[in-house]
Amino acid sequence: MDNFIVGLPKAELHLHIEGTLEPELMFTLAERNKIKLPFHSISEAKQAYNFNNLQSFLDIYYQGSNVLQQEQDFYDLTWAYLQKAATQNVKHTEIFFDPQSHTERGIAFETVYQGIYRALQAGQKELGISFQLIVCFLRHLSAAEALKTLEMALPYKETIIAVGLDSSEQGNPPAKFQAIFDRARKEGFLTVAHAGEEGAPAYIWEAINLLHVSRIDHGVRSIEDQDLIKYLAEQQIPLTVCPLSNIKLKVFETIEKHNLKQLLDLGLCVTVNSDDPAYFGGYIAENYQAVQDALNLNQTEIYQLAKNSFQASFLQLETKQSLITELDHYYQINSN
Numbered sequence: 510m511d512n513f514i515v516g517l518p519k520a521e522l523h524l525h526i527e528g529t530l531e532p533e534l535m536f537t538l539a540e541r542n543k544i545k546l547p548f549h550s551i552s553e554a555k556q557a558y559n560f561n562n563l564q565s566f567l568d569i570y571y572q573g574s575n576v577l578q579q580e581q582d583f584y585d586l587t588w589a590y591l592q593k594a595a596t597q598n599v600k601h602t603e604i605f606f607d608p609q610s611h612t613e614r615g616i617a618f619e620t621v622y623q624g625i626y627r628a629l630q631a632g633q634k635e636l637g638i639s640f641q642l643i644v645c646f647l648r649h650l651s652a653a654e655a656l657k658t659l660e661m662a663l664p665y666k667e668t669i670i671a672v673g674l675d676s677s678e679q680g681n682p683p684a685k686f687q688a689i690f691d692r693a694r695k696e697g698f699l700t701v702a703h704a705g706e707e708g709a710p711a712y713i714w715e716a717i718n719l720l721h722v723s724r725i726d727h728g729v730r731s732i733e734d735q736d737l738i739k740y741l742a743e744q745q746i747p748l749t750v751c752p753l754s755n756i757k758l759k760v761f762e763t764i765e766k767h768n769l770k771q772l773l774d775l776g777l778c779v780t781v782n783s784d785d786p787a788y789f790g791g792y793i794a795e796n797y798q799a800v801q802d803a804l805n806l807n808q809t810e811i812y813q814l815a816k817n818s819f820q821a822s823f824l825q826l827e828t829k830q831s832l833i834t835e836l837d838h839y840y841q842i843n844s845n
C-alpha cells in the first residue's frame with residue numbers, strides 16, 4: 510500500500526464496531542461462549558461474504574454479532590479495531606454501535622457499552638487515538654424500540670456524542686424516527702443518519718430537515734438531486750462515504766464508477782471511511798487506496814479527504830485545528 514496514505518493523519522467517522530469482527534475473532538468468541546456458527550472454517554465464513562445488496566450483508570452481520578456475549582468480548586472486539594487503526598495513523602475515531610442487536614438477545618446495554626468504552630479509553634491512553642461514541646437505532650425495528658434504546662443510553666449520555674440510524678434503509682425513512690431524534694436532541698445528543706446509500710435523495714432531505722443531522726452517512730445518491738448537491742455544498746454538510754462497502758453492496762457496479770471524485774469536485778465535504786471493514790475487505794487506508802487507484806486521485810485530493818475528516822468530526826475546534834496543523838506538516842514533508 511502507498512506509504513503516503515498509510516501514514517496520513519486521519520479521522521474515521523463511519524465505522525460500525527460490530528463490523529470489525531474478523532472471522533478469526535468470531536471463531537475464538539464462538540468457542541469461548543459455546544456458540545455454534547453456521548460456518549465450519551474461517552475460509553468458509555469469508556466465502557459467505559458475497560453480498561448482493563445491503564440486506565444480504567445485514568443478515569450475515571447480525572448473525573456474526575451473536576458471538577458477542579460478555580463485556581470482555583466487546584472489549585476484545587474494540588481493542589482489535591483500535592490496534593489496526595493505529596497502524597494506519599487514525600488519530601481520532603467516531604464509532605457506531607448497535608445496542609439493539611445485542612439487547613434483543615438478552616445482553617444488557619451496560620455490558621455492551623462498558624466493554625466498548627473501556628477499550629476506547631485504553632486506546633486513547635496506549636495508542637493515542639481519541640474517540641467519540643455514536644449509538645445507532647436499527648431502522649427496521651419500530652420507533653418505540655428506538656425510544657427504549659435511547660432511554661437505556663441516557664445514563665451514559667455524557668460519553669455518547671450522538672445518535673444515528675442504520676440497518677435496512679428502503680421502506681424505513683428518517684421520518685419514522687423524527688420524534689425519537691427530537692427527544693435525543695433535547696437530551697443533548699447530536700444526530701447523524703445513514704441516508705442515500707440505497708435510499709432515494711428524499712431520505713437525505715428528511716435526515717436534514719426532520720432529524721437535523723450534522724452529517725449524512727453514505728449520501729452517495731445525493732448526486733441524483735441537483736438542489737440537494739447545491740445545498741450540501743453550500744452548507745458543507747459532510748458525507749461519510751465508504752467506497753469498498755459501496756462496491757461490496759453493489760451501490761456501484763465497480764470502484765471505477767464510484768462518484769466520490771465527482772462529489773469532491775462539486776465542493777462537497779466528502780470523507781473516506783471503512784463502514785464494516787471485516788466484511789468489506791479493507792480498513793480505512795485500503796479505502797483511500799482503492800479510490801486513489803481507481804479514480805486517479807492526486808496527493809492534494811487525498812490530503813483534502815483527510816482534512817475533511819477532521820473538519821467533519823465532532824472534535825473541539827482547537828483539537829481539530831491542531832490535528833489539521835499536524836496533517837499540513839505531514840503533507841509538506843511527504844508529498845512529491
Ligand code: HPA
Nearest residue numbers: 525675676677703784785
Ligand atoms: O452500510 C450500512 N448501512 C446500513 N446499516 C449498516 N449497518 C452496518 N453497516 C451498515
Ligand SMILES: [Zn+2]
Nearest residue numbers: 525675703784
Ligand atoms: Zn454504515
